[in-house]
Amino acid sequence: MADSPNILNYKHRHLLGIEGLSHLEITHLLDKSEEYVEQNRRADKKSDLLNGRTVINLFFENSTRTRTSFELAGKRLSADVIDMSVATSAVNKGETLIDTAATLNAMHPDVLVVRHGNSGAVQLLAEKVNCAVINAGDGNHEHPTQALLDALTIRRRRDDLTGLKIAICGDILHSRVARSNIYLLVTMGAQVRLVAPITLLPPAIDKLGVEVYHDMKEGLDDCDIVMVLRLQNERMDGNFIPSIREYFHFFGLDYEKLSAAKPDALIMHPGPTNRGVEIDSEVADDFSRSVIREQVEMGVAVRMACLEVLAKNLQQERAEQ
Numbered sequence: 435m436a437d438s439p440n441i442l443n444y445k446h447r448h449l450l451g452i453e454g455l456s457h458l459e460i461t462h463l464l465d466k467s468e469e470y471v472e473q474n475r476r477a478d479k480k481s482d483l484l485n486g487r488t489v490i491n492l493f494f495e496n497s498t499r500t501r502t503s504f505e506l507a508g509k510r511l512s513a514d515v516i517d518m519s520v521a522t523s524a525v526n527k528g529e530t531l532i533d534t535a536a537t538l539n540a541m542h543p544d545v546l547v548v549r550h551g552n553s554g555a556v557q558l559l560a561e562k563v564n565c566a567v568i569n570a571g572d573g574n575h576e577h578p579t580q581a582l583l584d585a586l587t588i589r590r591r592r593d594d595l596t597g598l599k600i601a602i603c604g605d606i607l608h609s610r611v612a613r614s615n616i617y618l619l620v621t622m623g624a625q626v627r628l629v630a631p632i633t634l635l636p637p638a639i640d641k642l643g644v645e646v647y648h649d650m651k652e653g654l655d656d657c658d659i660v661m662v663l664r665l666q667n668e669r670m671d672g673n674f675i676p677s678i679r680e681y682f683h684f685f686g687l688d689y690e691k692l693s694a695a696k697p698d699a700l701i702m703h704p705g706p707t708n709r710g711v712e713i714d715s716e717v718a719d720d721f722s723r724s725v726i727r728e729q730v731e732m733g734v735a736v737r738m739a740c741l742e743v744l745a746k747n748l749q750q751e752r753a754e755q
C-alpha cells in the first residue's frame with residue numbers, strides 16, 4: 435500500500451462530510467474513484483490492496499445502495515467486510531451508540547462505515563474510536579459519498595463541474611444529499627440552484643452560495659443538470675405539503691417542466707425514487723438523459739477510493755506513532 439507523498443492528497447483520518455474539504459481534496463478523491471470505474475467493468479474486479487484490513491458496516495437506518503456498494507467496494511479490494519445487522523445486535527438490548535462503537539473498536543477494525551438517523555451521531559462515534567470512520571449518512575446533515583458519486587457521474591459526462599448550472603429540486607430541508615451536494619458543487623465552481631416549496635427549504639440556505647427558486651420552470655431554466663430529491667417522509671414531523679397530488683403537479687419532474695432546462699440536461703436522483711411523487715416514471719426511465727443507474731455504478735468506485743485513501747492514511751498514522 436505504498437503511496438507517494440502528495441500535497442494534493444486527502445489527509446484526514448475520517449470522511450464525515452464534504453463541508454470544509456478543498457477543491458484539491460475533492461478532485462483527488464474523484465481522480466482516485468475514476469481509476470476504479472474501469473476495474474469494476476472488468477470480469478476480474480478484485481485487487482488485493484486492502485488484504486488483511488477489516489471494514490465494518492454499521493447501518494442504523496435502511497439502505498440498499500450505500501450499504502451494498504460499501505460491501506462490494508471492500509470485497510473488491512480484498513478487505514474482510516462485516517455487515518453488522520443493527521436489527522439483531524445488542525443495540526436492541528439497550529446498548530448505546532458509544533458503547534457499540536467502543537465494542538467494535540476493541541476488535542481492531544480499520545474502517546467503520548456508519549449510517550445513523552441523528553445528525554452528528556457519526557461525528558460523535560468517530561471521536562470514540564481509533565480507526566477511520568466514513569459517514570454513510572447522518573440525519574439531515576451529510577452524505578459525503580453520495581455527493582462524490584454524483585460529482586463523478588457529472589464529471590464523466592460533462593468533463594468539468596465549473597460553471598455548470600445545476601438545479602437541486604424537492605425536499606431540501608430533510609436532505610443530507612442536498613447539503614453534501616451544495617458544499618461540493620459550490621466548492622467546485624458550479625452554479626447551484628435550489629428549487630422547492632418554502633416549507634421544504636432550511637432557513638438561511640441562500641448563505642451557502644446558492645440561488646433559491648419556488649417555481650420549477652424558473653429554477654430549471656437553461657440548467658445543465660436536474661437533480662431530483664425524494665420526499666423524506668421518515669424525517670417529517672407534521673405536514674409540509676398539501677398533498678402528494680399537488681406536490682407532483684407543482685414540483686414533480688415531468689417532461690413539461692424539464693423542457694425549461696437545456697435540451698441535453700442530465701436527470702439525476704440519489705434513489706430510492708418515488709415514482710409519481712417527485713419524478714414522473716417516464717422521465718426517470720428515459721436513459722437518453724437519466725443517469726440514475728450510472729450514479730449507482732459510480733457509487734462503488736467512489737467507495738473503493740474512499741476505503742483505499744482512509745486505510746492508507748490510517749496505516750501511515752499508525753506507522754508514525
Ligand code: CP
Nearest residue numbers: 497498499500704705
Ligand atoms: N442514495 C442512498 O443513500 O440510497 P440508500 O438509502 O439505498 O443507501
